Amino acid sequence: MAMKALKDLTDDLELARDVLDKQVVDRDEIKMGRVDGLVLELRDGKPPRIDSIEMGGVVLAERIHPRLARWVDGWRRRLKVRKTAVYRVPWSAVQEITPYHIKVDVAALETPAFDWERWLRDHVIAHIPAAAKGGAQE
Amino acid sequence: MKTLFSAGWSRTRCSLRAGGIALALAAGALVACQSKSPEEDLIQQARPAGSWLATLRWTGEQWNANSVPKSFVKSTVAEARKDLDNVSDAAGKSKARPEARLPLLQLMKDSKAAGDALAGAARKGDRPGVARQVAQLAALQARFSAWQASAKQKQEGGAQ
Amino acid sequence: MNMKKAATLALGILTSVGGFFDVGNIATSTQAGAVYRLQLLWPLVFGTVLMIFLVEMSGRFAAATRQALPDAIRTHLGFTAWLFPFIILSLVHFLVLGAEIGGICFALHLITGLPVPFWALPVSVLLWLFLWRSTFGAIENSSSLLGLITLAFVVAAWKHHPPVGQILAGVVPTLPHHDPTRYWFMAVSLIGAAITPYVFYFYSSGAVEDEWDESYVGVNRAVSVIGMGFGSVIALAAIVVSAVVLAPRGIQVDDYHQAALVLTEAFPFWGFVLFAAAMGIACLGAAVEVSLSMAYTTAQTFGWNWGENLDPREDARFSLTYTGAILASALLILFGVDPLKLTLLTMAVNAAVLPFIAIPFLLLMNDRKLLGEHANGWLSNTVTVVTLALALVLAVVSIPLMIVGGS
Numbered sequence: 224m225a226m227k228a229l230k231d232l233t234d235d236l237e238l239a240r241d242v243l244d245k246q247v248v249d250r251d252e253i254k255m256g257r258v259d260g261l262v263l264e265l266r267d268g269k270p271p272r273i274d275s276i277e278m279g280g281v282v283l284a285e286r287i288h289p290r291l292a293r294w295v296d297g298w299r300r301r302l303k304v305r306k307t308a309v310y311r312v313p314w315s316a317v318q319e320i321t322p323y324h325i326k327v328d329v330a331a332l333e334t335p336a337f338d339w340e341r342w343l344r345d346h347v348i349a350h351i352p353a354a355a356k357g358g359a360q361e
Numbered sequence: 362m363k364t365l366f367s368a369g370w371s372r373t374r375c376s377l378r379a380g381g382i383a384l385a386l387a388a389g390a391l392v393a394c395q396s397k398s399p400e401e402d403l404i405q406q407a408r409p410a411g412s413w414l415a416t417l418r419w420t421g422e423q424w425n426a427n428s429v430p431k432s433f434v435k436s437t438v439a440e441a442r443k444d445l446d447n448v449s450d451a452a453g454k455s456k457a458r459p460e461a462r463l464p465l466l467q468l469m470k471d472s473k474a475a476g477d478a479l480a481g482a483a484r485k486g487d488r489p490g491v492a493r494q495v496a497q498l499a500a501l502q503a504r505f506s507a508w509q510a511s512a513k514q515k516q517e518g519g520a521q
Numbered sequence: 522m523n524m525k526k527a528a529t530l531a532l533g534i535l536t537s538v539g540g541f542f543d544v545g546n547i548a549t550s551t552q553a554g555a556v557y558r559l560q561l562l563w564p565l566v567f568g569t570v571l572m573i574f575l576v577e578m579s580g581r582f583a584a585a586t587r588q589a590l591p592d593a594i595r596t597h598l599g600f601t602a603w604l605f606p607f608i609i610l611s612l613v614h615f616l617v618l619g620a621e622i623g624g625i626c627f628a629l630h631l632i633t634g635l636p637v638p639f640w641a642l643p644v645s646v647l648l649w650l651f652l653w654r655s656t657f658g659a660i661e662n663s664s665s666l667l668g669l670i671t672l673a674f675v676v677a678a679w680k681h682h683p684p685v686g687q688i689l690a691g692v693v694p695t696l697p698h699h700d701p702t703r704y705w706f707m708a709v710s711l712i713g714a715a716i717t718p719y720v721f722y723f724y725s726s727g728a729v730e731d732e733w734d735e736s737y738v739g740v741n742r743a744v745s746v747i748g749m750g751f752g753s754v755i756a757l758a759a760i761v762v763s764a765v766v767l768a769p770r771g772i773q774v775d776d777y778h779q780a781a782l783v784l785t786e787a788f789p790f791w792g793f794v795l796f797a798a799a800m801g802i803a804c805l806g807a808a809v810e811v812s813l814s815m816a817y818t819t820a821q822t823f824g825w826n827w828g829e830n831l832d833p834r835e836d837a838r839f840s841l842t843y844t845g846a847i848l849a850s851a852l853l854i855l856f857g858v859d860p861l862k863l864t865l866l867t868m869a870v871n872a873a874v875l876p877f878i879a880i881p882f883l884l885l886m887n888d889r890k891l892l893g894e895h896a897n898g899w900l901s902n903t904v905t906v907v908t909l910a911l912a913l914v915l916a917v918v919s920i921p922l923m924i925v926g927g928s
Contacts, residue, residue: 244599246592246824257595257824278824286601322891323588340825343837356656356832412773419770419782428785429793432634437778444775502771 235270239263246324247278247312247336254324255331259283262311273314276325278336281308304342310335399457400512406451407465411505413441414472418498421479421491434483438476445469445476461512468508472501526740529731532661533744534751537576540723541752542671543807544624545617545714545871547800548864550756551780553707554763555773556700559683562691562760564708568715569753571908573745574901575879578886579721580741583728585895590725591821594881597888600822606877607822613874614719614815616867618850621808622648623860627777628801631793638857645851648808652843657730657829660809667802671755673795677787678758681765688761705919710865712912713872715753717807719814721882726817730829738895762787777861808847816843869923873916879909 245258260277281299285292299305318326331337397405420437423429449469452462475497482490553561579590586593594603625648626640651660697704728737762783767774774780784792813829820827820839833840853863883905886897 244596246596254824254826257600259600283600287604322586340837343841344834347841348833348837351653351833356654356830409773409775411771412775412779415771416779416782419772423782423785423793426789428789429782430634433631433778433781433793436630436634436636440776440778 239273242325248324248326249331250328253331256336275311275313278310279308305335305338307335399455400461403455403457403462404509404512407448409444410448413444414498414502414505417441417476417479418495421495424483425488425491431483435480438480441476442473445473464508468504475501530740530743532665534748537744537748537752540720540810541749542755542803544620544804544864545868546756547780548861549710549714549868550759551763551783552774553711554760555767558764558768559687559691560695561707561711562757563694564711565715565753565756566692568712569749572716573749574905575721576724576749577742577745578901579725580728580745581738581895582886583725584733584737584741585735585892589729589821590722591818593885595822597885598881606881609874609877610718610818613870614811615850616870617719618808618811618846619853620864620867621804621811622851623854623863624804625801626854627860628797631781631797637860638855641851641855645847649844649847652812653833668806671799671803673784673799674755674758674762677784678761680787683761683765702922706923709872709915709919710868713868716875717871718878719811722818723810723814812843812847815846869920872912873920876909876913
């Protein structure tokens with residue numbers, strides 16, 4: 224019994240290690256970010272379980288140093304583009320895990336992960352002429 | 362577990378730092394061994410001047426052969442002037458004996474004049490004028506080599 | 522081999538000729554030839570061998586895993602391990618891009634007579650517009666064919682009938698007769714000019730854009746050996762021409778104006794124009810690759826949408842990364858940084874940071890779970906580790922000496 228629990232635990236940690244830093248794509252396979260962090264649910268008498276994946280620069284900065292995370296978050300508040308520091312996708316929304324990516328059942332464009340992408344598209348790219356490629360019209 | 366990790370880390374850092382110090386010492390020793398007399402220093406600082414004289418001469422020859430445009434002669438002379446000015450500065454500040462540094466100062470003055478005359482002749486399309494400056498630059502090259510040889514001798518003579 | 526692969530092969534070889542020969546080679550080769558004649562051919566040969574192995578590895582990785590390098594490094598080694606190499610790589614990208622833009626501006630200066638900083642903004646806008654509007658295939662096609670003009674160096678070297686015995690002797694490392702500090706520093710710069718880190722990231726991302734699969738492993742090997750080999754021959758030819766033309770006249774390359782004269786003897790009248798065209802095009806091709814490499818690396822590190830075949834509207838962050846990189850690097854030239862000094866600094870930095878770039882890469886190449894039968898064999902590992910170690914020792918010893926010793 225104890226052996227089995229230990230095996231489940233290592234399996235889960237293996238999964239966590241495998242998933243962390245992986246490319247995240249949305250349901251249309253648009254690249255929307257990476258697994259910057261994982262939320263593990265600790266359960267009494269049972270191995271921990273992945274609760275959700277986290278995306279966001281603040282999560283990344285936290286992995287380097289908490290002070291860097293506070294600094295990054297300070298800039299996020301000042302710039303007011305990204306509304307929420309950490310974007311969490313529940314594990315239940317994960318559709319598939321391949322060696323290349325992890326696919327989640329959301330629409331990237333509507334998520335905080337695309338706040339900057341959207342803002343830059345609407346406020347910068349939109350003002351630059353000639354943003355359509357010759358080849359794209361073929 | 363955690364302390365072990367940090368101990369290993371600091372040991373690597375220590376040995377890295379020791380390696381850095383050893384390297385700096387070695388570099389310092391090498392530089393110290395290479396410490397030169399003011400004359401030798403000046404010869405080394407004047408090196409680009411010899412190369413620029415050769416460049417200007419050949420640029421003039423190439424212009425007369427229709428191989429480079431006027432604008433190239435002009436900008437090459439301008440670039441040469443920067444380095445010739447640097448050599449003049451070095452000669453002015455150098456602690457070398459006056460017999461070594463004063464001729465170099467004069468040589469740089471003449472070289473800059475020859476460069477300007479070359480650019481001027483090319484601008485006017487004056488081929489014989491350019492040819493004259495090419496000859497002048499060849500003479501300056503010879504003077505520069507003679508200066509290098511004599512500065513070296515003076516330094517050796519001074520050392521004895 | 523089907524038509525698509527044959528086309529890939531031809532194009533890949535042409536592209537890598539352009540990818541190898543750039544501003545760094547023009548600067549270091551003409552300098553080395555002018556001062557040490559044919560004595561410094563060996564660092565270039567040495568650098569080329571290492572470059573062939575590294576490029577072959579990055580292409581094999583992309584073909585076997587369908588993943589580009591920065592993408593895979595973040596996935597498998599993690600963000601914290603990748604962060605430091607990533608920062609260094611971005612810095613190198615910035616310097617190299619500045620040097621390449623400087624090279625294009627200098628080529629235009631040769632032809633028009635207008636000052637180099639004048640061209641910084643027009644060149645960067647043109648470069649940017651090209652990336653903004655073109656698809657990946659169009660970029661490959663145009664830069665590769667135009668790049669053939671750099672063969673002018675090879676033809677010139679041929680016309681000068683260089684002493685073959687001395688060329689062969691120059692391939693063997695020897696001790697310098699004079700100025701040892703300068704000699705070793707030049708050797709390091711030549712190696713740094715041969716191994717340009719941006720090529721690995723550009724090449725593997727390009728292979729993903731071209732949708733390579735495992736069947737491309739053989740094509741990739743041919744492309745790296747022949748392409749890098751050809752590129753190296755051009756750089757070697759530049760040393761030879763400079764040794765034959767500049768060295769006997771006592772002309773050293775302290776400024777690009779002096780390098781600009783290397784082809785005039787072999788091609789009276791046309792030599793000057795050929796040099797300007799070769800320099801401009803080689804640097805333009807490289808600038809395109811560096812800008813894209815910067816955008817690929819950043820986008821993949823953070824998981825943004827990326828691809829040179831997408832409209833900028835679909836990958837705003839990717840497109841704006843190369844836009845920003847081009848602008849920032851152009852500022853170096855606009856504010857009058859000397860393009861030759863910038864290039865030489867960049868090449869030395871290239872050689873010095875090589876381990877940071879290559880070690881994560883080597884770790885991945887040995888991951889059998891990831892690559893299976895395409896993982897590195899003993900030959901690739903031995904050659905890269907040994908040459909990397911030698912390059913590192915050379916860089917660590919000669920760069921501080923150069924800084925302390927001056928000149």
